[in-house]
Amino acid sequence: MSEQELRHLISDAPRVMVVDGSKLVRKMIGDVLKRELPGVEIVGCSSLAEVRTALAAGPVDLVTTALALSDGDGMEVARSVRESVGQAYVPVIVVSSDAQQHLEERRFTEFVTDYFDKSLGHEALATFILGYVRPQPVPDATVLYIEDSRVVAEATKRMLLRHELNVVHVITAEEAFALLTAESLGLATRHFDLVLTDVTLKGELSGLDVVHRVRVDFGYGKRRLPILVMTGDSNRDNQSALLQAGANDLVLKPIEERLLVTKVLFQLRLARMEKR
Incomplete structure (x- = not known):
């Protein structure tokens, strides 16, 4: 996903489409975004039909969508965005309490850019969306x-x-x-905030072993030490195994800078939010 494709989302007045069958949910998401993004235009849609009508009226800069709608689902919303005439390639984010299950079962289509687990709350969702719209650095974070x-x-x-x-x-x-052990024993001068690992590595151990070791042997949870795994393996079972073992998320190759950085910064911000 290039900067050109994202159409410079750092504009002063991004147009964000919020798709959810619940008027209350649309209002909650919209209110949070308006507070965090002054000037943002919220395009609220409750159904697939309303999505198509709104897209015909003009392009949007980012889309969030629920999975279940009265006349379709989030996958159809994503497809409609991609196929809309005059619509540039923009992030389409599925927001659902079932997002993790869909991710582990690799049920998201290529039309979906990213996902967000609704249980994390609307404040975290705003932080996630800001990562796409106006990415901000996380001070003193070490990967x-x-x-x-x-x-x-x-x-x-x-x-x-x-x-x-x-x-x-x-x-x-x-x-x-060795570095994580030194840190855990208080023998290191640096603190690691996130692990980013390829799935295939030299030596006897793989990225899956990294996830297992961090989660089980070190006992670090997903917020204590987030793990992102980069993989070019399209096998859904292998991808699911990484997520079920405790990876926070996957970054599929070839790596797109905006997507990688958004995922990294979001996990870092989320971890710091929970430590406050």
Whole structure:
């Protein structure tokens, strides 16, 4: 997803479509966004038919949609956005209490950009959307990045450094565990806020082993130490295994900078919100 495709969402008055069958939910989401994004125009839709009518009236900058609607579902909303004449490629975010289940079962289509678990609350949703509309750095955050390809690592590090993130790069899971162990024993000078790992790594251990070890052996939950796994594996069972093991989210290759950075910054902000 390029900057051009996103049509410079940092404009002063983004147009956000909020799709949900509940008028109360639409109002709650809209009110939070209006508070956080002065000048935002909210296009509220309760059904697939209203979505198509609104899209015919003009393009939007971002879409949030529930999964279940009276005359369709969120997947059809996403398809309608993609197929709308004159509509640039913009983020389409599914907002649902069933988002995690859909993610683990790999039921989202290619038309969906991202997902959000409704149980996290509307304030967190606003933070998530702001990551797309007006991304802000997270001060002093450090990413432990595990990648055995130096070419890929350099490109990905540049993406993260552009957003003022500190990055510690290692090649193997074993090196990462040594650093995390030192931190847990109070022997390290740095604190890691998030782990970003490729799924395939040199050595005996993989990205799935990283997830297992962090969640089970270290006992770190998803908020204590978020884990994002980068994978080019299109096998749904393998992707589900990563999520069920405790990965916060997946970043599918080829990596798109805006999507990667949005996911990283959101997980960092969410972790800090819960620690306050």
